[in-house]
Amino acid sequence: DLPWLPLYLGIVFLFHPLLGFVGLGGAVVIFVLILLNEVMSRAPVAESNREAASRSANVEIGQRNSEAIAAMGMQPALSSNWTARNADYLATLLRSTDRSGLFGTIIKTVRFVLQSAVLGVGAWLAIQQEITPGVMIAASIMTSRALAPIEQAVAQWRGFVGFRQALKRLREGLAVAQRDDEQKLDLPLPKKQLDLEAVFCGPYGEATPFVQGITLSLEAGDGLGIIGPSGSGKSTLARALVGALAPLKGHVRFDGAEIGQWDDDRRGAFVGYLPQDLQLFDGTIADNIARFRQDVEADTVIEAAKRADVHDLIVSLPDGYNTLIGRGGRNLSAGQRQRIALARALYGNPFLIVLDEPNSNLDSVGEAALTNSIKVMRDHGSIVVVIAHRPSAIATVNKILCLKDGKQTAFGPKDEVLKQVLTPAQTPPPGPVQVPIPSLQGGVA
Structure with missing residues (x-):
């Protein structure tokens, strides 16, 4: 009226x-x-x-x-x-x-x-x-x-x-989030390099960034282990690497281009992410591995499962890949959820794979499968970034980034960095690292 x-x-x-x-x-x-x-x-x-x-x-x-x-x-x-x-x-x-x-x-x-x-x-x-x-x-x-x-x-x-x-x-x-789709040119998927240039990041609204001034460079086939005490900003950095958290300052570049130059769907084609607080969605195992995409080929889903060494576990279930996992994956054990989430991260052979505590719920068989998956993906040309409290997860990486209070204290080849951060008595023997490191106040993380 x-x-x-x-x-x-x-x-x-x-x-x-x-x-x-x-x-x-x-x-x-x-x-x-x-x-x-x-x-x-x-x-x-x-x-x-x-x-x-x-x-x-x-x-x-x-x-x-x-x-x-x-x-x-x-x-x-x-x-x-x-x-x-x-x-x-x-x-x-x-x-x-x-x-x-x-x-x-x-x-x-x-x-x-x-x-x-x-x-x-x-x-x-x-x-x-x-x-x-x-x-x-x-x-x-x-x-x-x-x-x-x-x-x-x-x-x-x-x-x-x-x-x-x-x-x-x-x-x-x-x-x-606005993108000018009509004038935007889709960049090719990255294949060579990942660079972090003085990256500062943290949750929106916080006065002090959780991660401050991280600078490093990784090439195809590199494996990076991120270590440091709890609360040093490892998970925050992981979210910035995959584009889930925009840097407050600095740049995350793939083959020289900032990550924001790819839209969400396009970025998903070259990024695989296993978060610390992993969540599966209501649907079948195949749907979750394929990230609920519509144009999915069965061979690609099975390949991702095999790379995560979870194919045999899936086919042993009553309905195999068509098994309904329920809301939050409640029909599966914690270890099964984590291995399926790993397969989801490896789906499509992404260029960057970020694994945040990927072995927190795994038994010895699962840890062996994880180690093999990291090696296979590195041999395939992927960059694999691993954050783990149990040091067996970083056995197959070749570089280490050490964080403390959100700042980069060391970065370089694994053996050299571990010598810097460990005392002689704590230096692990040659080969895969298999023992906790108490001096880091929280272990290798």
């Missing part, structure tokens, strides 16, 4: 200019109140939306970790935490709705007063015989109808403000 407001006020002006000015003055007062409502409601609504998002995130985390919560008796503590967060959310929601309700009530009162004022002015004009009593009633009704939509809009103002804030966030997010 709001677009009809000028028409209704125009008709009132035709009845009598004085009645029109009374209606117009009331409309101006209401619009001023709307502006005040906008200014005073913006912050409470934003705070309420943040609390709602935080509350939803807690629910999702609880669902993903329900087994750990039940096993360790964490439910009472988490319930108390939920109650506290919910109380904060309800308090912010109450403030925002009270603010909107206050202005809604004021505007409704102004509208009723204005309607009475139009009747009063109309009665005076009727006494003066400038208008008829029928015009007086009509003017009152028209003014009321003209301003009623404004009152309804103010009652829904909290939702409108939330919509505008969400739209702003959406536009900002799309602006970051």
